[in-house]
Amino acid sequence: MELSLSSSSSAAVEVPHYFLCPISLEVMRDPVTLATGITYDRASIERWLFSDGHATCPVTRSALAPHEREATPNHTLRRLIQAWCAAHQVERFPTPRPPLDSCRVAALLDEGRHGGKGNEVAALREIKAIVAESDRNRRCVKATPGAVEFLVSVVTKHSSTSRSTSKSSKHADQDADEFLEEPDSPTSTSSQEEDALSVLYSLKPSEKSLAQILEKDGDFLDTLASVLRRPSYRSRTYGILLLKALTAVMEPARLTTVSAKLVQEVVRVVVDRVSSKAVRAALHVLCRLCPWGRNRVKAVEAGAVAALVELLLDEGGRRVTELAVIVVDHLCGCAEGRSELVAHPAGLAVVSKKAMRVSLAATESAVRALHAVARHSPTPAVLQEMLAVGVVAKLLLVLQVDAGERARVRAKEMLKAHTRVWKDSPCLPAHLKASYPC
Structure with a gap:
């Protein structure tokens, strides 16, 4: 060289x-x-x-x-x-600063805990700058005893203050995804709560640390619900990402008891399209919550079905589409969810559309959701709508392609169960009648 x-x-x-x-x-x-x-x-x-x-x-x-x-x-x-x-008179590299050690981080944590509001702000901003500087610093902060607990305490303390009931406004955080790709500026004017959430996001706490957070602070999920009500899209994005990590380590007994308020705020993240990362995280959370207890009903009452149908209509990315279809499948496991899907003008049509060309998981979930509707809500109006919007045609296509054995079995079961309504209908194209199962 x-x-x-x-x-x-x-x-x-x-x-x-x-x-x-x-x-x-x-x-x-x-x-x-x-x-x-x-x-x-x-x-x-x-x-x-x-x-x-x-x-x-x-x-x-x-x-x-x-x-x-x-x-x-x-x-x-x-x-x-x-x-x-x-x-040789070439560029001379400056001597690197001594690497960060846990003693310095521990001193900052002590200052933040016991030094009053001004010191808490200063300590938090310095920790934020340290973490943004290098991966080594991030690991050092993460390994320092009490670091995660301090950040959680800041979020908890400030979640009960500065609450705003105003509707979220995207103009304040238009580049939420870009913001998460790069470290925050240490001189930014973000709140202490947002700073603490951003550092927690950067640290990516271990499963053990996440479990300890839930064990030590039984109300922390309600704290995150408060965070998700903020006008700041950045705070909400950090909050839903942290909630995604927490729900991944929660036991079924804990998942069953989450509040309707928390489920409502998760759904609102999808409704408001806070950011693509936030929407994906919210869908992951709903996938984790919906199989347990009355969480399906809580999500439906929060408007999840309409939000998911609108999301599917917008032709989002493959992963978002797959997750949205999986959540719709979960919601169709209750009567309220099926009723909302049938009531939405585009509900059955968009779910059947996503039954193909997304992924095998999406195909299986879409067919299972349609199967739940056809089995538990087969009114004449619903069966005619399924025929008119192309659901029956999609089910026949599922039988002809490699869509997974379980999807094929359910599709065939639906087609056979409603043969008298669908097979000889003039709404069914002639070329598809020949492939109709006997």
Whole structure:
């Protein structure tokens, strides 16, 4: 590799190969050495190990135990690189700051807990800036005892203040998804609650930490319901992402007892289209909640069926469509859900449309939802509508393609159960009558 001189000379100098990171092939700014003896630039090796999830040395391919993944600064090589840069008049890299340690984080946490409101704000903003700086810092904060608990306490304390009953307005947070892709500015004017939620999102607490949050604060789910009522789309996005992580570790007994208020706010995230990430997270939460207790009915009463049908009509991404169909399937497990789906002018049509060309999971869920309607609500009007909007044609198509055995069985069962209404109807195209099961 050659670097141009910084002087007026146009000559180039050859960079010693041992100054180059084996991953980026660029001069190392902060060289660190793994237990295998290979030196890398800190940013490159931390990205390899922690962001990309590898557990091996890139050069030797040797497996690294968890304690071997923390690299040791190579001060000697760093000084050689800096001296070489100075001697050859090329860009000189500044000496990196000492890496963050748990003592500094613990001091900030103590300051935030016991130093009054001003100190809490300052400590929270500094923790936020530290986490945004590097993946190593994020892991250090996450590993510091009490860090997650402090952030949860901030969210809990401020959830009961500054409540607004105004309808969410997207103009304040138009780029919620883009905002989540990049670290927040430490100088932003966001609230303490939003700052704490953003850091919690960045830390990605372990299942054990999430379980401890629920165990220590029995009302934390209601706290998140308050967060989801905020006018700030950013706070709501962070809140629903945290709720998604929490529901993934909750036991069925706890899922059964969630409040109608929480379910309503989850549905509102879908209704308001807070952000694509928030909508996906809300659908995941509904998938997790709906099989338990009366959560189906709570979701239906909150307007979930209409919200999901509108979402499906908007032709969202494949994953959003799949999740929405799965939730519709869950809601059709109760009479209220089936009634709402049939009552919506586009309900049966859009569900049958999504029965194909999305995924096998979507096909199975869509057919199961239609099967529930045809089995439990087969009024003459409903059967005629299923024929008119193309549901019957889609069921015949399911029999002809590789749509999964369970979907095929349910489709055939529906078609046979309502043969007298559908088979000889003039609404059914002639070319499909030949494939109608006997």
